[in-house]
Each structure stands twice: as structure tokens, then as C-alpha cells.
Amino acid sequence: MTTVATMVPHSRPSIETDEFQAAIDVLRSRRLAQGGMVEQFERGMAAYLGLAGGVAISSGTAALEVALRALGIGPGDEVVLPSYVCAAPLLAIQRVGAMPRVVDIDLETFGIDPAAARQALTSKTKAMIIPHLFGLPADLTTLERLGVPIIEDCAQTLGATEQGRAVGSVGLLTICSFYATKLLCTGEGGMVLSRDESLLERVRMLREYDEAPSLRPGATNVKMTDLQAAIGLAQLNRLAFFFERRHALADEYRAMLNGTGLVQPIVPAGRTHVYYRFVVRMPDLHDQVDGISRVIARFEGRGVQCRKPVFRSLHRYLNLDGFPAAEEAECTALSIPLFPSLTDENVAQVHMALRLEWS
Numbered sequence: 001m002t003t004v005a006t007m008v009p010h011s012r013p014s015i016e017t018d019e020f021q022a023a024i025d026v027l028r029s030r031r032l033a034q035g036g037m038v039e040q041f042e043r044g045m046a047a048y049l050g051l052a053g054g055v056a057i058s059s060g061t062a063a064l065e066v067a068l069r070a071l072g073i074g075p076g077d078e079v080v081l082p083s084y085v086c087a088a089p090l091l092a093i094q095r096v097g098a099m100p101r102v103v104d105i106d107l108e109t110f111g112i113d114p115a116a117a118r119q120a121l122t123s124k125t126k127a128m129i130i131p132h133l134f135g136l137p138a139d140l141t142t143l144e145r146l147g148v149p150i151i152e153d154c155a156q157t158l159g160a161t162e163q164g165r166a167v168g169s170v171g172l173l174t175i176c177s178f179y180a181t182k183l184l185c186t187g188e189g190g191m192v193l194s195r196d197e198s199l200l201e202r203v204r205m206l207r208e209y210d211e212a213p214s215l216r217p218g219a220t221n222v223k224m225t226d227l228q229a230a231i232g233l234a235q236l237n238r239l240a241f242f243f244e245r246r247h248a249l250a251d252e253y254r255a256m257l258n259g260t261g262l263v264q265p266i267v268p269a270g271r272t273h274v275y276y277r278f279v280v281r282m283p284d285l286h287d288q289v290d291g292i293s294r295v296i297a298r299f300e301g302r303g304v305q306c307r308k309p310v311f312r313s314l315h316r317y318l319n320l321d322g323f324p325a326a327e328e329a330e331c332t333a334l335s336i337p338l339f340p341s342l343t344d345e346n347v348a349q350v351h352m353a354l355r356l357e358w359s
């Protein structure tokens with residue numbers, strides 16, 4: 001195995017002068033907790049998605065939990081979600097005491113399978129959490145027809161469109177994550193957004209517990225700081241540039257991988273992709289338990305950090321069977337480094353590693 005001097009990370013935030021300056025300004029102001037910068041960031045995100053408002057939260061996971069609570073979801077209620085996603089939506093459902101109804105995905109797009117979602121509906125279903133995975137919108141148009149309130153999970157996708165509509169602008173509530181490696185980052189952080197002011201007000205009431213005449217059930221402290229919000233605002237101003245760069249890199253990868261037999265990211269008609277992740281599938285690995293780990297180890301040896309895009313499908317945590325597409329994705333999907341601050345040198349190193357693997 002060849003050893004290489006530098007490792008191309010799987011992901012890295014793009015932090016430049018604007019973010020440094022924004023953080024310094026807040027530090028100089030000595031107002032570090034939630035304040036004016038958080039309000040500005042909320043207004044900026046709401047304007048970006050064309051919604052009435054947003055409520056900044058300490059993480060995407062906490063945002064999912066307060067979104068469910070704001071809808072009054074709790075014990076005795078059911079919430080539909082896909083199996084192939086990180087554990088955050090499942091944990092949020094469990095924390096409010098509701099029953100998760102995990103369903104399979106559409107293998108081509110990695111998004112929730114609308115037919116499977118329909119089959120999971122019961123008289124107890126109160127909402128569906130719909131993640132837009134890897135930068136590609138889920139099939140919102142078909143999902144909307146199910147007539148169940150949608151919480152759009154935009155942790156991995158902002159700026160993409162489905163039938164001309166921005167992701168995040170369709171559901172009753174939308175959540176974002178601004179974790180360090182996300183499209184727009186604040187270190188940790190999240191937001192709940194909506195066009196419905198009364199729902200937003202409920203989220204605000206849950207975000208903090210102080211200065212209330214009586215104890216509010218479910219209220220907690222999941223606030224964001226001005227320091228984080230200032231970084232978020234700087235990132236929001238650069239978001240268009242990030243997407244341009246992501247598209248250019250995706251085009252390069254597509255050209256490199258043409259003719260290799262790998263399944264490249266699919267963009268169905270009527271949807272656009274922002275390439276939060278560049279996820280390829282290796283159908284040959286479908287019956288190999290550790291095949292993906294071996295591919296990742298080989299890339300690591302060539303100085304390129306690749307990842308399984310989803311660590312573990314949710315049905316496995318719940319000991320459920322009957323999720324062939326999620327299991328196929330788990331065995332065959334590989335995420336290749338793609339982020340705006342990837343240098344030309346990094347790209348050349350990735351190219352070399354890809355050629356050694358698949359030429």
C-alpha cells in the first residue's frame with residue numbers, strides 16, 4: 001500500500017475572512033449569547049427559503065424534536081420516516097414519546113419511497129419526516145398527495161429545487177442543521193422554519209424556559225449563540241458560491257467516472273441537485289458484508305478519505321426486516337470527498353485514487 005503525505009479529508013468547512021471577521025466582531029461586542037445576530041440569521045434564512053420566519057436552535061436534532069413538539073406530537077402518535085438516514089430523526093421521534101414508522105427508500109435517489117410511506121400510514125400518523133439526502137430533493141410532489149403534514153429535513157440539502165419549488169419551502173415545518181460539515185455551517189446549530197407564524201411562536205416558546213409566568217411543558221434550552229449566527233450569516237452570503245463550486249466539482253467527478261460501471265448520482269426530471277455529497281454506488285458489492293469497508297481502506301491508503309454516507313440504516317437499530325433498498329444502499333454506496341474548499345491538488349489526488357480503483 002502506498003503512503004501519501006497529505007490526506008484529502010472527506011469533508012471540511014469553508015471558513016474564510018468573512019467568517020473570521022464576523023466572529024471577531026461578535027467577540028468585540030461582548031454579546032455572545034442569543035441576541036441580534038441570531039435574529040438577523042433567522043430573517044436571512046427565512047428570506048432565502050421564502051418563508052415567514054425561522055427559529056434558530058442549537059442543533060438539527062434538537063430542531064427536529066421541537067418541531068415535533070410544536071405540532072403536538074407525543075405518545076400514541078406515529079411519525080413516518082425513511083430507514084436510510086442518520087439516527088437524528090429517529091431519536092427526535094423517540095424523545096417526544098411517539099412511535100417511529102420506518103419505511104424503505106427508493107434506491108436510485110436514496111430518498112424515502114412514497115409508496116412505502118403510503119403503506120405505513122395509519123389513523124395514528126401525525127407527520128412524516130422527509131429528509132432530502134445528499135443534496136437531492138425527495139419526491140415531494142408524490143409525498144404531498146398522501147395528505148400528511150410534512151416536516152422537511154433540509155440538514156443535507158438547501159438551494160435545490162423540486163418542480164421549481166425550493167426544498168424547505170414546501171412542508172408545514174422545515175428543519176436545518178448547521179453542523180460543521182454541512183452546506184452552511186456554524187459549528188453546531190439548527191433552525192426550524194415555517195410559513196405558519198403560530199407554529200413558529202410555539203417553537204420559540206419551547207426553545208427557552210426563562211422569564212415565563214408558568215412552567216411550559218417541553219420547554220428547554222436549545223438556543224443558538226450570536227457567535228454561531230454571525231458565522232452562519234457570513235456563510236449564507238457565500239452560499240451561491242459554494243453551490244457553484246460544488247457543481248463544478250461534481251461535473252469533474254462525473255467526467256472522471258464515465259465508463260467505470262459505477263452508478264453515479266441520479267437527478268430525476270424536475271429536480272436539481274446541490275451535491276452536498278457525491279455518492280456513487282458499486283452494484284457488485286451488494287452481497288459483500290465488508291466490501292465497502294475494504295474500498296474505504298484502499299482509498300485511505302491512497303490519501304483519500306471516503307465514507308459510507310449513512311452509518312447504519314434505522315431499521316437495524318429497531319431489529320426490523322424487509323428493507324431491501326436501504327440494505328443495498330448500505331452495502332454499495334460510497335461518498336467521495338466533495339466540498340467547496342477542495343483544492344485542485346486535492347482533486348488530482350482523488351482522481352488518481354479513483355483511477356487506481358476503477359480504471
Ligand SMILES: Cc1ncc(COP(=O)(O)O)c(C=O)c1O
Nearest residue numbers: 059060061086088131155177179
Ligand atoms: C438528514 C439529517 N437530519 C438531521 C441531522 C441532525 O443534525 P445535527 O447534527 O445538527 O443534530 C443530520 C445530521 O447529520 C442529518 O444528516
